[in-house]
Amino acid sequence: xxxxxxxxxxxxxxxxxxxxxxxxxxxxxxxxxxxxxxxxxxxxxxxxxxxxxxxxxxxxxxxxxxxxxxxxxxxxxxxxxxxxxxxxxxxxxxxxxxxxxxxxxxxxxxxxxxxxxxxxxxxxxxxxxxxxxxxxxxxxxxxxxxxxxxxxxxxxxxxxxxxxxxxxxxxxxxxxxxxxxxxxxxxxxxxxxxxxxxxxxxxxxxxxxxxxxxxxxxxxxxxxxxxxxxxxxxxxxxxxxxxxxxxxxxxxxxxxxxxxxxxxxxxxxxxxxxxxxxxxxxxxxxxxxxxxxxxxxxxxxxxxxxxxxxxxxxxxxxxxxxxxxx
Amino acid sequence: xxxxxxxxxxxxxxxxxxxxxxxxxxxxxxxxxxxxxxxxxxxxxxxxxxxxxxxxxxxxxxxxxxxxxxxxxxxxxxxxxxxxxxxxxxxxxxxxxxxxxxxxxxxxxxxxxxxxxxxxxxxxxxxxxxxxxxxxxxxxxxxxxxxxxxxxxxxxxxxxxxxxxxxxxxxxxxxxxxxxxxxxxxxxxxxxxxxxxxxxxxxxxxxxxxxxxxxxxxxxxxxxxxxxxxxxxxxxxxxxxxxxxxxxxxxxxxxxxxxxxxxxxxxxx
Numbered sequence: 001x002x003x004x005x006x007x008x009x010x011x012x013x014x015x016x017x018x019x020x021x022x023x024x025x026x027x028x029x030x031x032x033x034x035x036x037x038x039x040x041x042x043x044x045x046x047x048x049x050x051x052x053x054x055x056x057x058x059x060x061x062x063x064x065x066x067x068x069x070x071x072x073x074x075x076x077x078x079x080x081x082x083x084x085x086x087x088x089x090x091x092x093x094x095x096x097x098x099x100x101x102x103x104x105x106x107x108x109x110x111x112x113x114x115x116x117x118x119x120x121x122x123x124x125x126x127x128x129x130x131x132x133x134x135x136x137x138x139x140x141x142x143x144x145x146x147x148x149x150x151x152x153x154x155x156x157x158x159x160x161x162x163x164x165x166x167x168x169x170x171x172x173x174x175x176x177x178x179x180x181x182x183x184x185x186x187x188x189x190x191x192x193x194x195x196x197x198x199x200x201x202x203x204x205x206x207x208x209x210x211x212x213x214x215x216x217x218x219x220x221x222x223x224x225x226x227x228x229x230x231x232x233x234x235x236x237x238x239x240x241x242x243x244x245x246x247x248x249x250x251x252x253x254x255x256x257x258x259x260x261x262x263x264x265x266x267x268x269x270x271x272x273x274x275x276x277x278x279x280x281x282x283x284x285x286x287x288x289x290x291x292x293x294x295x296x297x298x299x300x301x302x303x304x305x306x307x308x309x310x311x312x313x314x315x316x317x318x319x320x321x322x323x324x325x326x
Numbered sequence: 327x328x329x330x331x332x333x334x335x336x337x338x339x340x341x342x343x344x345x346x347x348x349x350x351x352x353x354x355x356x357x358x359x360x361x362x363x364x365x366x367x368x369x370x371x372x373x374x375x376x377x378x379x380x381x382x383x384x385x386x387x388x389x390x391x392x393x394x395x396x397x398x399x400x401x402x403x404x405x406x407x408x409x410x411x412x413x414x415x416x417x418x419x420x421x422x423x424x425x426x427x428x429x430x431x432x433x434x435x436x437x438x439x440x441x442x443x444x445x446x447x448x449x450x451x452x453x454x455x456x457x458x459x460x461x462x463x464x465x466x467x468x469x470x471x472x473x474x475x476x477x478x479x480x481x482x483x484x485x486x487x488x489x490x491x492x493x494x495x496x497x498x499x500x501x502x503x504x505x506x507x508x509x510x511x512x513x514x515x516x517x518x519x520x521x522x523x524x525x526x527x528x529x530x531x532x533x534x535x536x537x538x539x540x541x542x543x544x545x546x547x548x549x550x551x552x553x554x555x556x557x558x559x560x561x562x563x564x565x566x567x568x569x570x571x572x573x574x575x576x577x578x579x580x581x582x583x584x585x586x587x588x589x590x591x592x593x594x595x
Binding site for chain 1: 329332333336337340343344347418419421422424425426427428588591
């Protein structure tokens with residue numbers, strides 16, 4: 001069953017151009033040069049209940065704008081969206097109770113207050129019955145290891161801890177849908193991993209539909225089976241991560257381990273050298289030529305000890321998709 | 327209704343807690359307020375000593391009382407909404423509220439009640455302490471009917487200030503540079519409230535025009551009532567004008583807020 005349907009949604013921002021300097025400011029007062037930024041240019045997709053979907057794209061691709069339209073923060077310039085049976089534009093309270101949102105670059109909690117006080121306020125906002133509140137609180141706080149931090153003002157916490165608090169706040173009312181906008185931005189590797197593990201587990205246990213934007217490939221790779229790639233306001237791929245690889249990765253990587261140093265010159269004949277320290281060399285070869293190249297390498301008189309054939313790293317594939325779209 | 331009150335009480339309690347984080351700042355602000363009052367008293371004392379026991383019907387005692395009592399009222403009605411609201415718009419914190427099942431306007435008003443609580447109590451206390459130092463020069467009015475009208479007037483002025491503050495803060499929807507504008511509006515408000523000198527010192531046309539503006543009711547009018555410079559009937563008329571302003575400003579706020587939100591949604595911050 002579809003919980004989110006988006007049809008030809010688009011968003012155009014209005015901005016002003018201003019020449020530099022004081023004179024420019026004065027000029028802009030009288031004659032504003034308006035220009036339009038087409039942040040999202042008509043995208044459509046559907047998301048099923050319980051799915052975990054990753055929105056992937058470079059900065060300014062339109063990921064956050066899309067998320068903001070789905071949560072009702074922004075009005076779409078055109079198109080239609082249905083989220084949990086509601087029109088997000090109308091911003092009904094019944095709609096708002098159905099989703100939670102974490103914006104990685106904007107804290108929603110009052111940082112001079114401890115987490116617990118913030119949550120008490122949220123309990124009032126969302127009208128959560130006391131017993132449900134207690135149960136959710138215990139589950140979330142234990143899962144994220146925040147038990148000892150409940151009474152510490154948010155501003156005294158590390159960035160990772162704050163993000164965990166944001167997650168608790170976004171989930172305290174048991175939403176059907178969770179929007180995560182860059183939930184791991186600026187976090188260290190361990191903190192990123194913790195957050196990812198939690199999200200994965202939560203989705204599995206609660207069947208909450210989760211939509212996540214990130215420009216960290218690892219987030220998407222580890223969490224989302226399905227990925228929607230956006231660039232310049234358009235969807236360029238929507239499907240399973242592994243289909244993305246077979247569709248877009250025209251090349252494969254052959255990793256050669258040698259018994260002694262191989263001169264670069266002699267390797268160049270086989271394919272494009274991706275990395276090399278003389279003994280361990282990775283070359284990039286068109287998918288169709290992989291077998292024959294591997295065979296040639298083995299039968300050559302180079303001092304080769306081992307050969308491995310790999311898919312291209314997903315990071316590289318996506319980078320190439322973005323670059324070719326440019 | 328019970329839910330409403332419970333929610334409001336929780337919002338207010340949390341606002342107190344937030345505010346206590348800045349207790350030193352809250353305390354230090356009071357020093358400036360006291361100095362302002364003292365400067366005004368010194369100034370008027372100097373002017374009166376130059377000759378003439380009366381200026382436009384005010385004796386020195388009346389003028390000192392005007393300054394002291396008027397400032398007591400003006401600190402009681404004040405709030406910090408312009409700064410608060412504009413900052414929430416500029417920094418996009420408003421987004422966080424738009425996704426929550428709560429009315430931002432209601433939340434902010436309730437929150438402000440809690441937030442100004444400490445500052446207002448301290449301001450009123452410090453003004454009372456200043457008054458104690460001038461006991462020999464202050465005129466007392468213990469007429470209950472006057473006090474009743476004055477208290478109602480100050481309460482209405484408090485509500486008007488909240489609405490005005492919210493409106494001024496909403497300017498941030500249209501420009502990033504609210505601070506300067508706010509400061510200017512504050513000066514104009516202070517002038518028309520009678521905070522610099524009694525409005526009756528103004529040319530008649532200006533002073534009678536100011537009667538239709540909401541500003542005088544937070545300083546000049548209640549202080550004049552206290553001094554019995556104007557009578558109860560005029561006080562009641564003032565309450566009517568205030569009531570009209572409350573309705574008007576509420577409507578304007580509703581309209582402006584709706585327009586502002588549309589703008590906010592169009593630009594997205």
